[in-house]
Each structure stands twice: as structure tokens, then as C-alpha cells.
Amino acid sequence: MHLRRPQKQFNDGRKVTSSYGNSLHSAEKVETGQFAFTASEAGDYMACFWAPEHSPEIALTVDFDWRTGVHAKDWSNVAKKGQVDVMELELKKLYDTVTSIHEEMFYLREREEEMQELNQATTSKMFWLSFLSLFLCLSVAGLQFWHLKTFFEKKKLI
DSSP: OEEEOOSSOOOOEEEEEOTTSOEEEEEESOSSOOOOOOOOSSSOOEEEEEOOOOSSOOOOEEEOOOOOGGGGSOHHHHHHHHTOOHHHHHHHHHHHHHHHHHHHHHHHHHHHHHHHHHHHHHHHHHHHHHHHHHHHHHHHHHHHHHHHHHHHHHTTOO
């Protein structure tokens, strides 16, 4: 996030909260800067930026660059801090990519198991519903047959 301002410091702020209301980042009296956070909960996150009324009015510009997963890491800073060569940096990127894919595969396997269980439960319910429907139809047909037979016997047509 980048905030561009006139020379004077203003009482501007920012806050990021999770869908459960947990505050992940909060700052006040911010003129420029960047921030990052790690999402520990699934769901939607809300970012709020505020600036009190200024006299005279000023223009506030906020630039966003949202990143997730492996793309969220600042690899140039990793290379500067660790003073690693280019090959080691690429290996770290690949390792993080493979780890991300591996976690995604486990997630997809869990989802597949849930879908299979749901499919089996639905199939079982449909079997019993079909069996009940067939039994009900045969019962009604038997009752109709019995009713017609007694009706015609009373009328002495049979």
C-alpha cells in the first residue's frame, strides 16, 4: 500500500480484520508505507482506510497490490537478507511452490472424500425412497383392485 500526501503529517489510519472480527493489522498517523499479514482463518478479510476531514480538502491516493500464497513473499528481500546466490533463491521459490501444491493436493483429497461420502449417502437415501415409492404404488394398486373386485361382486357383475 502506498499513500501519497503533502508535506504535513495527518492522522490517517488503516486496519485489516478477518471475517470473525479479529484484527490482523492496525496503524494510525500513517503517511506512506507497506504492510503485510498472514491469514490464519478462512473467509473474507476487510481492509479499512480512513482519513479525518481536512481543511482545506486534500486528495488521498491508496494503491493496492494484493498477493496470496507463494507470490506474496518478497523474494528480493530474501536474497538481500540471506545474501544467497541466484540458484539458492530459485530453489527456495521452487520449494515453496512444491509445498503449496502439496498442501493443495491434501485439501483436494479431503474434498474428494467428502464428496464421495455425500454421494454414497445420497445414493442410499434414493434407494430407500425408490423402494418406499414402489411399495406405496403397489399397495395403492392392490387396494384399487380389491375395491373394484368387491364393487363388482356387490353389483353381481362377476
